Amino acid sequence: MSAKKKSMDDVATSIDEAIRSRHSVRSFLDRPVPRKSIEEILDVARYAPSGTNTQPWQVYVLAGEVKKALSADILADFEANPEREEREFEYYPTDWFEPYLGRRRACGWGLYGSLGIERGQTERMHEQRARNYQFFDAPIGLIITIERRLNIGSWLDLGMFMQNIMLAARGRGLHTCPQAAFANYHSIVRRHLPVPDEEIIVCGMAIGYRNARAPENIWRTDRDPVDGFTRWLGF
């Protein structure tokens, strides 16, 4: 095997490993992440494709006191009104249906189950949901926005950009959790960050070093096999 071929095989293996080893981490170590690492991650992520190269992403990187103050304000509101719905966009269908409903339930109960939370333990579920707003103790939190005048196609681009962030993080030993939960609190986010009215707050993201012993990080979601979503034609 030529040196070149071998190195391309290595690249494929590394990319596959980065993709497969990414999972949503919901407990992070108290270990700082240097600003330089986040700069490198964003520098790689910006190579995401986008329709006509529009590059429709905006990112706010939060650490230290800014992150803490945002978390404290959202948590206070979450305690006062845990069912708040102030999204600027609909992520999910209003009426759930199969197979998505079943998968959603499996995800929720899987997470709670990993923590020993049983049906009816609403207090503990509430506490777990609240952890979102502390970025699950990650040292870095991102808030990702998009200009509201852009159309649905640009949201595809934003998703690819976000995946690039998550994979580039893996390449540096870091883990992530994308967090649409922050979209529910866009008015509070706006109080803390200089987000112009023209931008929609789409998603948050926790970034840091994984606490590998936390039960919620040991649990994994599963996936439908390829045959479940693929039709092969013309082979």
Ligand SMILES: Cc1cc2nc3c(=O)[nH]c(=O)nc-3n(C[C@H](O)[C@H](O)[C@H](O)COP(=O)(O)O)c2cc1C
């Ligand atoms: C755009 C987006 C938003 C998400 N928002 C949240 C969130 O607010 N809180 C959370 O705990 N997980 C959130 N997740 C994580 C999903 O639950 C997770 O990706 C899914 O269950 C698959 O598990 P995995 O990421 O561990 O592979 C989000 C994922 C995506 C892609």
